[in-house]
Amino acid sequence: MSAPLRVAMIGHGFMGAAHSVGWRQAPAAFPLPAQPVMSTLVGRNADAAGEAAARWGWEETSTDWRDVITRDDIDIVDIVTPGDSHAEIAIAALAAGKHVLCEKPLANTVAEAEQMAEAAARAAASGIRSMVGFTYRRVPATTLMRDMIAQERIGAVRQVRASYRQDWLADADAPMTWRLDKDRAGSGALGDIGAHAIDLCQFVTGQSLRSVSGIIETLVLERPLMGESVGLSGTAANGRGRVTVDDVALFTARLESGALASFEATRFATGRKNALEIEVSGERGALHWNLEDMNALGFFDATRDAGEQGFTRILVTEPQHPYLSGWWPAGHMLGYEHGFSHQVKDLVEAISAGAQPEPSFDDGLRVQRVLDAVERSAAGGSSWTEV
Amino acid sequence: MSAPLRVAMIGHGFMGAAHSVGWRQAPAAFPLPAQPVMSTLVGRNADAAGEAAARWGWEETSTDWRDVITRDDIDIVDIVTPGDSHAEIAIAALAAGKHVLCEKPLANTVAEAEQMAEAAARAAASGIRSMVGFTYRRVPATTLMRDMIAQERIGAVRQVRASYRQDWLADADAPMTWRLDKDRAGSGALGDIGAHAIDLCQFVTGQSLRSVSGIIETLVLERPLMGESVGLSGTAANGRGRVTVDDVALFTARLESGALASFEATRFATGRKNALEIEVSGERGALHWNLEDMNALGFFDATRDAGEQGFTRILVTEPQHPYLSGWWPAGHMLGYEHGFSHQVKDLVEAISAGAQPEPSFDDGLRVQRVLDAVERSAAGGSSWTEV
């Protein structure tokens, strides 16, 4: 095994907890070519950072990310802050010669994302790697979906139906959080969860979205100010704040091949908790996946005997399925955070192999450009808009 | 019981078989205020009409609908021909003082539909009734959905997600049929199955669609000419014909209340056989239904204890559910054609009561106007378009 890879994580919200599981679990689940070490957790509030570091297993903490990213003993910078700070931190870290894992969305604007992609390209020339954190690519079932499409198990793709539906804002009295503030979050349902649907579509089909037509909307304009953050939402405090991001985004799109796609991102789908769902219809079959039943992949094989066709519910927990070598016998379910372990595995392997990890900052930029095109279309009466 | 109602049915394709079940079964299932009599089946080909009449239980046949609709012994004219002949037959039948049941879509154009609605209004003044055949309103589960929304079980409607997905054109060698010829069918996936999704949305929410943005597309432009009709498709013959209707339609819409909706109608959703699906998300709950599991209604009640919330699968086969008085004990499934029996029941009851049956020709016109707006939007770069 080569030298350890020492990691600094900037930020410690919900995503910090999830990334920490990845750093902690990946080495136990998979034989890695280099051992990641959970070195430094960075947060502005020293007490909060200390508490998080102790709980999640980081060796030490810092309140100054600028200092940490230049330290010789740090190899990887893992960014889990809100989107408005991604560009600054990532560009600085890459410039300092650190490999960077940046939580999605890559940035809050196309301009920032472009700068980050350029920085990543420059760094790559020196063997410095960068990756954006679309972990839903690393659910075994979605990876298998990508593989099966690449192997032409459903033939040419004709239609995609993708959606990400949650309901944590359905209650009009759910409190404000930074996720509802455009300055911090950059975007609402569109950028937060729609981005996952876009990336997943581009990932499994191997195609970019070329043009879009969309509508975005804020259904509840003011919400109670929150006390402290709890999960995705929070607890109420005094006064009301203005929601400056979208609650719902609906859009249609055309892929490179001309195939059509429809997208929905909403935080108002009452009863849908975390329903990232995608169906790809091809000439010879179809594939379907839903995050709320994340270990299963639906596969319709139109080449089977006509009387025996139907959607097959593949339980993606067999030894030969992607990432399953690290886990349990067939039929033992994986959960949300396994994607973070797989992300660490793939990043560490790419760094060790001197290869470009995926999704790259370019992939993140592609998503950002789609988000931008949807916003432009929505602002222009939903007219058809090039990405 | 009052005098019998003698029925003439114009046409005898797949829809003729389904309507015949309705006329035959309704009186056995429900205590009707008047007895429908299956009198005359009309078809251009006397042999084919004769065979159909004998099989389905019609007393006699005719090859001349103009003659039949003026006969004194006919009370109801049931139109199951392709859409291009609906306007002519229905207007003539109403003028002749016959109650009219017209299969959907009401017509192939808004202009025709307007004329039909006007004719229906004139006839109504003389106690002549008219109805358009959107039978999916009469599945017990969709009727219950409408009732529950009207009773505010989910609060104000915020979003609707509707789709009708089939795959009988996914095979690029599936043959031409009249349904793929714009002159006969008027529209493709949009008008044939999208119309059902639109009507269902308007029915269950009690709201009209106000504006739309859409895209429509023909994925396969030429198909083998067919020998004879079999179900929705047919068997192949010589040569190739040009498909002049759409295969796929995707559109978003805004309801009267401002709520957002998304629609998809496609005949290329590989593996989806007859998936008319609708989900309505409200402030206090949600309702979900899928024709491929037609006896079940999903209900999410956001007012229940937080720890016990979830989608409830209501099996809509209980004695107190809509239309169930006529059928079997709880848990015994109904099928596709029960909607036609319910349609007959409701039409006969409305005629006997001197009331306007629903869906009216106005309802059919409303759907036609939405279809037209989607086509105009699609022709105009998907720009937002008033209905």
Place this chain on the structure above:
Amino acid sequence: MSAPLRVAMIGHGFMGAAHSVGWRQAPAAFPLPAQPVMSTLVGRNADAAGEAAARWGWEETSTDWRDVITRDDIDIVDIVTPGDSHAEIAIAALAAGKHVLCEKPLANTVAEAEQMAEAAARAAASGIRSMVGFTYRRVPATTLMRDMIAQERIGAVRQVRASYRQDWLADADAPMTWRLDKDRAGSGALGDIGAHAIDLCQFVTGQSLRSVSGIIETLVLERPLMGESVGLSGTAANGRGRVTVDDVALFTARLESGALASFEATRFATGRKNALEIEVSGERGALHWNLEDMNALGFFDATRDAGEQGFTRILVTEPQHPYLSGWWPAGHMLGYEHGFSHQVKDLVEAISAGAQPEPSFDDGLRVQRVLDAVERSAAGGSSWTEV
């Protein structure tokens, strides 16, 4: 087409309604070799019989079954009375040279069933046919299941898991009906619904049950006396009656081949309305079916590529599926009563062909012998008992 077959139906409860649908619908759905004519409905109460006949489409009524079964103009006697009268009517009808369709269970005792089977054998020598009404064999999905097992799509059968669960007695105040009176019904959950599970197991596997071990139990011993019959249950009246049949039966069994099976029949499975469910596990695959999702068949094919295995949900509505030629395009659901149309089709075809229809009285007797063995085992401390 040969001469019509004139039918007399003895009884007019819930089963009479269902059988009437079969007689009415089968000729419209299928090209039959002989035309069944709904001639005479027989009931002890002339008014009730008259009302039922008018509603269901029978030409006339009678209060005397003995008279009717000897009439020259009657070809088929359809028995839908409670089980205690089956033997007497069926044996007399067969002796009178009438084809007999007898609703299940064949009889209330093995002795009666043996006499009926003997009578059927004697009659068969003269070309007189007899059939017992296990209609769940005639759901397209169960017929397909039988066909696939016969075609060795799952290899040798190793295990069967069958159950029929309802909950209409879960309410301890649900009223008495004749179905809870051993003198009328012969048996409770075991004989009423367990019989369906047993017949279905024997049908799809093509094997008899050889030995059993079981327990049966009555959970609620007294119930309110009912006013009038409604569906399976009824409305309450004065006083309480003694429940003399079982509420729950649990048993294990061994098939001819040595394969193991488990059975459950209960009317106390709260929330399960009509859940007849069967899973057959074989050496190379498995098949699963549930009456509450009756148009679907689950098929696990262990010979597929390991990474693509899973239960396939076959929607049994394709043109090539059993019985589907008579119905609708793919994806259009069938319901409970379609089994009765299929039963009529198969009976009429067998009579016309001079062939033995299935299930025969011998098949009915086989079920009766299993029921008897379960009761004997239960009475003997669940000890293993030969059928």
Place this chain on the structure above:
Amino acid sequence: MSAPLRVAMIGHGFMGAAHSVGWRQAPAAFPLPAQPVMSTLVGRNADAAGEAAARWGWEETSTDWRDVITRDDIDIVDIVTPGDSHAEIAIAALAAGKHVLCEKPLANTVAEAEQMAEAAARAAASGIRSMVGFTYRRVPATTLMRDMIAQERIGAVRQVRASYRQDWLADADAPMTWRLDKDRAGSGALGDIGAHAIDLCQFVTGQSLRSVSGIIETLVLERPLMGESVGLSGTAANGRGRVTVDDVALFTARLESGALASFEATRFATGRKNALEIEVSGERGALHWNLEDMNALGFFDATRDAGEQGFTRILVTEPQHPYLSGWWPAGHMLGYEHGFSHQVKDLVEAISAGAQPEPSFDDGLRVQRVLDAVERSAAGGSSWTEV
């Protein structure tokens, strides 16, 4: 926080990996009253133990469990060896004053289990705690099921339907493993997976099984000898070994209250990978759970309005659900190994509080006695047998 609790784990097979996740993750997910330290991994083969320890994060290894359990710096002994060694190690560890976590089944025989329960009782008098590892009690959905039954959400329990179905032996050429050798494993499907179903039934109902009737069977008597262990099964080597445990066990049971239950444990249910399933039917409702959809709990509430009843799919990922405080926002799935983290949490809390953790060795003994009664019944022609 009090002093750390230093843990030694004896064994390092599949269960060792799972237990290690629990020790590693629990402190990061939950605020524990004492910090568990992964001190020593014990295995007979020093190299294999060393590799496992390095991978899973244990500080050091030993090849001598007798030595380790007497060390002053060890507080907890975690036993994950095959069942034939549980009694010796657990009794010795308790005698040495160590808290013991013992993987299920508690032992291979009732006699051993009784000795262990006695040793646990003696140790408890000195404040030494013991626990048996039925982790399926600690899936949030099963814990919620227990809570809801205890809160009388379904009224008195009338019936239980429990099964654990796998298919890893369906292939007659699947190789031998220690799990198929009675000397090592003690029992086959019955003791390995049936034990989980029994414990789960006793846990959620709060009742013991009182009497049983069952059949057990070995379907494939010889299997290829295996090279090395992979997951539950292994890879083939030379020769064939004799299977000395059961492949299938079917039994019925009576609970303390008189309620009836049916059980199935099988490794031959083709297509069922890890289907531990339980349904409890009560006077006022029912609850259903399936490990293959482990984050959902089905709840039928018979007290709701009749027209709105149905099984509600509760996604047990809300903040107020059991154990969810430690994990992700609503709708983010948990997996198989989370039960091991919850087990560590509960054990550490019980030790710190000086309380008896559950399931206790007595609970383990109760399961063992049921297994024994089933075997006795099966040996005696399935006759009804007291536990």
